[in-house]
Amino acid sequence: MKRKLAAAIGIAGMMVSIAACGGDGGDGGSDKSGADAKELTVWLTVDAQNNWPELVKAADAAVTKKHPGIKINHEYYGWPDKNAKLDAVLATDKAPDVVEMGNTEMLGYMVKGAFAPLDAGQFDNSAAWLDGLKASVTYEGKTYGVPYYAGGxxxxxxxxxxxxxxxxxxxxxxxxxxxxxxxxxxxxxxxxxxxxxxxxxxxxxxxxxxxxxxxxxxxxxxxxxxxxxxxxxxxxxxxxxxxxxxxxxxxxxxxxxxxxxxxxxxxxxxxxxxxxxxxxxxxxxxxxxxxxxxxxxx
Structure with missing residues (x-):
């Protein structure tokens, strides 16, 4: 069975992945059923590991507070290596539930149907998302990611x-x-x-x-x-x-x-x-x- 990934541009996506992970998109889904998931696998880049580990901890705490007992597993990758690894596991049960993506990386995965759609309205600050980042996670009117950060x-x-x-x-x-x-x-x-x-x-x-x-x-x-x-x-x-x-x-x-x-x-x-x-x-x-x-x- 092909899983669809609950995509997110970084930490903020952790908040949505509980409800969205394992979405079947009409093709069978996975043995995880969103809010019933006991573990969450999150892929981040080494930027998060090296530069804002406290933010990762804070996001984990917010998720576990809302979903007591859930285990969050992190894996960290360099930008050049992340997508090659993702491509290799995307159609397997080894795919992550949430993955940090660059805005220029999103389109190819959205077009291929690799990511599960999200409800942007679930996020209190979705109306304030930067237009450029909102566009990068949107395809054919559906939202497939949550803006994480913007850097000039x-x-x-x-x-x-x-x-x-x-x-x-x-x-x-x-x-x-x-x-x-x-x-x-x-x-x-x-x-x-x-x-x-x-x-x-x-x-x-x-x-x-x-x-x-x-x-x-x-x-x-x-x-x-x-x-x-x-x-x-x-x-x-x-x-x-x-x-x-x-x-x-x-x-x-x-x-x-x-x-x-x-x-x-x-x-x-x-x-x-x-x-x-x-x-x-x-x-x-x-x-x-x-x-x-x-x-x-x-």
Whole structure:
């Protein structure tokens, strides 16, 4: 029997999975029947394990208070590994009841019918869900996940590096930013990345695409068509390439997974990253320069 997963973008989904897990969606379901479940298996990413374990405990406490006696089992995965593992167990009795998903990962699973639909009205704050996150868990009018958190990508730079070239405050325009970066790059030389920007970070690349008026795809008549070859998208991609060619002097084959570690090694003046990466780079275990605490700024 094929189980449907009670999907959620993270911790908040724990609250709904009791009622939704094991939903059969018309194809038989599982031997779990929602509120009768005695155990709940929750997959989270290592971000939750490393950065907000107290939130996980608080969510567990809320679930067990409402459902006394239930056992909650956690498994933690890295982002690159999670979906491969999920694909391997999705049609078996080893599938989790709740899984943390990124918003860009949701659509493929919703289209395939892998997740059980949820009633958003069961959540007191559902009317306040961010539009972007609400859209990412919605398909054909049904809701398949609960927004967990939203994180913005920001420029994070070393104040000492930029101050050394006369930049005392945050640039207010893109032109001011590139002017400051030019000064840093000239001073530090080609062994240093004024802007450390992994080329395989497509989130960053798409920021340039959308800023130029392009997009990944466009919908017409219920069909989606790739749009990265449009003049606007090409313009954005060329600007992204210019940034990489001008300011990125690290390994250009890398992705962004260890960007905060590289930043902590003192090899770059700025990163464009989720807001937490600057603080993580400045943590004692990652700051190999001994200069980052109190010296990184968004």
């Amino acid at each position: 990508r920001v420029a994070n730079w070393r104040k000492d590096v930029f101050s050394s070239v006369g930049v005392k405050s945050a640039p207010k325009t893109y032109a001011e930013l590139t002017s400051a970066l030019d000064k840093v790059q000239k001073k530090e030389g080609d062994k240093f990345s004024a802007w450390y920007q992994p080329t395989r970070d497509w989130y960053a690349a798409m920021s340039f695409v959308y800023d130029a008026g392009g997009s990944i795809a466009v919908e017409s008549g219920g069909q989606w068509k790739g749009n990265l070859s449009s003049p606007e998208s090409i313009k954005g991609l060329k600007e992204f390439q210019k940034v990489v060619d001008t300011y990125m002097h690290g390994d250009k084959t890398k992705d962004e997974s260890d960007r905060y570690i590289v930043y902590g090694q003192g090899k770059s003046g700025m990163i464009f990253a989720p807001a937490w990466e600057g603080a993580t780079a400045a943590a004692k275990e990652n700051d190999k320069t001994g200069k980052l605490e109190g010296n990184v700024e968004n």
